[in-house]
Amino acid sequence: MKILILNGSPKKKSSTSKFLGKIMGVLLTGCKVQYASLRTKSEYPKILQQLKDIDALILAAPLYVDGIPSHVLEFLQQAEEFCIKNSCHFLVYAISNNGFIEGTHNKSHLRMYECWCRRTGLTWGGGVGIGGGEMFHCLAVYYPIVFAVLIVVNLIKHYAMGTAVTFSTWQPLMENIGIYLFFNCGIFYFIARLSINVRKLRQIKNHYTRVMVPAFLFIPMADIFMTITALFNGKIIFTLLKKDTYIHKADSEQKV
Numbered sequence: 047m048k049i050l051i052l053n054g055s056p057k058k059k060s061s062t063s064k065f066l067g068k069i070m071g072v073l074l075t076g077c078k079v080q081y082a083s084l085r086t087k088s089e090y091p092k093i094l095q096q097l098k099d100i101d102a103l104i105l106a107a108p109l110y111v112d113g114i115p116s117h118v119l120e121f122l123q124q125a126e127e128f129c130i131k132n133s134c135h136f137l138v139y140a141i142s143n144n145g146f147i148e149g150t151h152n153k154s155h156l157r158m159y160e161c162w163c164r165r166t167g168l169t170w171g172g173g174v175g176i177g178g179g180e181m182f183h184c185l186a187v188y189y190p191i192v193f194a195v196l197i198v199v200n201l202i203k204h205y206a207m208g209t210a211v212t213f214s215t216w217q218p219l220m221e222n223i224g225i226y227l228f229f230n231c232g233i234f235y236f237i238a239r240l241s242i243n244v245r246k247l248r249q250i251k252n253h254y255t256r257v258m259v260p261a262f263l264f265i266p267m268a269d270i271f272m273t274i275t276a277l278f279n280g281k282i283i284f285t286l287l288k289k290d291t292y293i294h295k296a297d298s299e300q301k302v
Contacts, residue, residue, distance in 0.1 A: 054107025
């Protein structure tokens with residue numbers, strides 16, 4: 047069985063959609079899985095040719111303005127013509143993630159892919175909507191680092207200091223694993239369930255899940271995280287406070 051997993055995120059790195067796609071690929075044991083990215087238009091022709099020979103397409107993409115990201119929409123318009131012209135027949139599945147806490151925010155996003163399938167003559171297999179996707183990805187980076195640090199510290203204590211290895215030595219590591227699995231249990235469950243249905247080429251209803259963090263904690267944490275991320279990835283804050291030269295020039299021309 048040939049399966050194509052498309053990463054619909056425009057990010058070069060730290061993409062939650064790419065991470066979710068990789069998880070799907072690991073779970074699709076026994077299948078021939080191919081990966082592709084929709085970041086640039088130059089990649090579209092190669093991806094379109096791959097659509098001829100696949101049994102299932104899994105599109106992992108972020109929610110942008112309650113819908114499909116513009117670059118993904120442009121690809122789907124080309125793919126629609128290509129699939130109709132070449133009589134493509136494969137199932138389409140989707141994984142939508144967003145920065146909001148509720149997974150149901152992805153409902154309209156998944157419905158758009160379903161409508162696209164109807165227009166294109168393809169079979170909609172179903173999808174998963176994930177709330178708090180950015181936090182899920184951050185935890186996936188944070189906890190492995192914590193695991194690695196704890197392992198190194200315990201090994202140093204054992205071999206350099208002669209400390210005996212007991213259950214209490216590894217207890218912090220076990221606790222962190224348990225916390226990570228608890229926060230993301232719903233996501234892992236529905237991703238695993240989706241992978242089972244993909245292997246069987248079976249249609250399912252759309253399901254929605256989220257990170258298991260209370261909204262009153264998630265919202266301020268997300269606000270702080272997004273503010274810091276914007277400062278590091280955008281312009282320096284002092285540059286943002288400068289007067290817009292374009293507006294200043296336009297005002298000067300109007301006065302003249």
